[in-house]
Amino acid sequence: MKRSWIKGWVIFLILISTCQVLQAQEISQETSATVAALTEFHKVIFKIWHTAWPNRDCDMLTALLPDIEKGTAAIASAELPGILREKKAAWEKGVKELQTVVQEYRAAVETKQKQPLLDAAEKLHAQYEALVRVIRPPLRQLEEFHAVLYMVYHHYMPEESLDKIRASVEPLREKMAALSRATLPARFKGKEASFAAARSDLEKAVTEFGGAVSSNDLGKIKTAVETMHSQYVTLAAVLE
Incomplete structure (x- = not known):
């Protein structure tokens, strides 16, 4: 009886582990800008x-x-x-x-x-x-920011998963900091001013998102996510 119970428990753990791996692979594929x-x-x-x-x-x-x-x-x-x-x-x-x-x-x-x-x-x-x-992402740092934002906007927010939303605040801040330090490739030289202005707006939106998350007010968080996503779209459009 004990052996059967242990065997069943091991099988259960293996299934859980397999599901987690498959889910991680699915998310990785969904957030990878490749075909x-x-x-x-x-x-x-x-x-x-x-x-x-x-x-x-x-x-x-x-x-x-x-x-x-x-x-x-x-x-x-x-x-x-x-x-x-x-x-x-x-x-x-x-x-x-x-x-x-x-x-x-x-x-x-x-x-x-x-x-x-x-x-x-x-x-x-x-x-x-x-x-x-x-x-092809026009700027690596912009795409790395987008990979985190994508999960927030298309998954965590619709699911109203506050734990996952909270966990995304610091990664978004880190990616935004890297984006703020990034230099545009030479082919975008004529767009530097527009890019800098749009990037500043996105940086502000990321800060406001962090504040909204701290408030634990779902309505404020949703509004902040929408604003952050809109500012990202505006910034990305500068490089199109």
């Missing part, structure tokens, strides 16, 4: 751009068509992680443009036209990079 199919497609693009296209190797470009179509189909059927939900419209537009380029690529292969095939390969590379830009 596995697009990452995998880079292998094909690399062969095109670094070997076939510069060498004008149309036989190789032709041979890569099945991999191109397979990769494009995988990208088209891929679901964006939750943290990229605001990028959905731009992503879908980019995927349609990619599919159009692949159709041009196939037409060039079937008609055995060298220059149109080379042109299509160049366009394919450009469209792949355009898709990468859609989901």
